Amino acid sequence: MSLGEFELIETYFRQESGGMGVAMGIGDDCALLEIPVGQQLAVSMDTLVGDVHFPKNADPELIAERALRVNLSDLAAMGAEPLWFTLGLTLLKADAQWVKAFSQGLFRVAREYGVALVGGDTTRGNLSMTIQVHGAVSPGAALLRGSASPGDQIYVTGALGDGAAALAVIKQELGVGKSAFNYFMDRYYRPQPQVEAGQRLVGLANSAIDISDGLIADLGHICEQSVVGASIHLEQIPLSEPVAKLVSFEQGLEWALSGGDDYQLCFTVSPENVDELEGLVESGKLEAYPIGEITRDQGVACWYKGERVVPSGQGFQHFNPDEQSSGA
The missing domain is CATH 3.90.650.10 (PurM-like C-terminal domain)
Structure with a gap:
C-alpha cells in the first residue's frame, strides 16, 4: 500500500513527536523548542544514502537504527546530552510496510537515548535520509x-x-x-x-x-x-x-x-x-x-x-x- 506524504507523517512519525522542551513538535510549519536554561545547543547533521552508507535492500528497521545511532555519535563526541532530531526521508515510493518498519526502528533508538522527533520532510527519489540531531552542553564545556x-x-x-x-x-x-x-x-x-x-x-x-x-x-x-x-x-x-x-x-x-x-x-x-x-x-x-x-x-x-x-x-x-x- 502506498501512502501520501501527510498520511505517511501522521501515521508513522507523529506518534512520538513530543518530549522534554518541545513546545510544538510535528504538525506546524516549525517546531518550537525550549533550550535548557544556561546551556548551549549542539547541532549536527548527516545524510545517509542507499548503497553508499548502507545496503538499500537491508531491513528498514536496521537502516533506521543505523541512521539515528551514527548521528547521535556526533553529540557523544561533544559531550552533549541528546534532546531532539529531525528527519528528511527520500523514498522511491511510500510503501506502508517499509515505512512502518523504518519508524519502529527509528523510535526504538529514540526511546533508548531519550530524543524526540520534532520535524522533517519526505520526498520522492532514491533512498536516502538526512538526520539533524540537537543536544545541550554547558557553555565552555563541549569537547572539541x-x-x-x-x-x-x-x-x-x-x-x-x-x-x-x-x-x-x-x-x-x-x-x-x-x-x-x-x-x-x-x-x-x-x-x-x-x-x-x-x-x-x-x-x-x-x-x-x-x-x-x-x-x-x-x-x-x-x-x-x-x-x-x-x-x-x-x-x-x-x-x-x-x-x-x-x-x-x-x-x-x-x-x-x-x-x-x-x-x-x-x-x-x-x-x-x-x-x-x-x-x-x-x-x-x-x-x-x-x-x-x-x-x-x-x-x-x-x-x-x-x-x-x-x-x-x-x-x-x-x-x-x-x-x-x-x-x-
Whole structure:
C-alpha cells in the first residue's frame, strides 16, 4: 500500500513527536523548542544514502537504527546530552510496510537515548535520509577537536575494526559462522554512540572525536585542529575477540586504523587528569584504552613495539567502493 506524504507523517512519525522542551513538535510549519536554561545547543547533521552508507535492500528497521545511532555519535563526541532530531526521508515510493518498519526502528533508538522527533520532510527519489540531531552542553564545556596539547595521553573507548569487518561480511568478502555474523551485523546496524562516556569526559578530556572514518583519519582531525601531532602504539589498539579470531593481527589493525564505522570515541587527556581517568576505568564507570600520546610533531606516527611503521590502508570507503564522499 502506498501512502501520501501527510498520511505517511501522521501515521508513522507523529506518534512520538513530543518530549522534554518541545513546545510544538510535528504538525506546524516549525517546531518550537525550549533550550535548557544556561546551556548551549549542539547541532549536527548527516545524510545517509542507499548503497553508499548502507545496503538499500537491508531491513528498514536496521537502516533506521543505523541512521539515528551514527548521528547521535556526533553529540557523544561533544559531550552533549541528546534532546531532539529531525528527519528528511527520500523514498522511491511510500510503501506502508517499509515505512512502518523504518519508524519502529527509528523510535526504538529514540526511546533508548531519550530524543524526540520534532520535524522533517519526505520526498520522492532514491533512498536516502538526512538526520539533524540537537543536544545541550554547558557553555565552555563541549569537547572539541582543537584543544589537544603535547603530552596528552590518547585513549579510545572500545574495540576498533568491527565496522570494517562487518562491511567485509556484508560484501561477502569474509565468511563467518552464525554467532560471528550476528555480532558483526549488530555492530554495523546498531553501533553504540558513546553518549554516556562523552558526558563523563566533560571537564576531564582536552579533546575528542568519534571514529567514523578510521582511527588515523579521525585522530588526524584532532591533530590538524589542535596544530599538534600524535604517536600511537599499534600493539595497544584494542581489537574485539571476533576480529582477533577471524583474521590476522595485521588485518585487524588495518581495519582499526582505516576502516571506519566504529563510532567509538578517541580522546586526549592531560597528564594531570590521567589518574582520575584511570580511576573511572578501574571502577567500571568508563571503558577506555590508552593507545598513545600527543606530540609537537605534525601528523600521526604509528609505532609497533618501538619501531616506526607506515600503515598501508587507503582510508574509509563506503558500502559502494566507487563512491568517495566522506563518512557518515
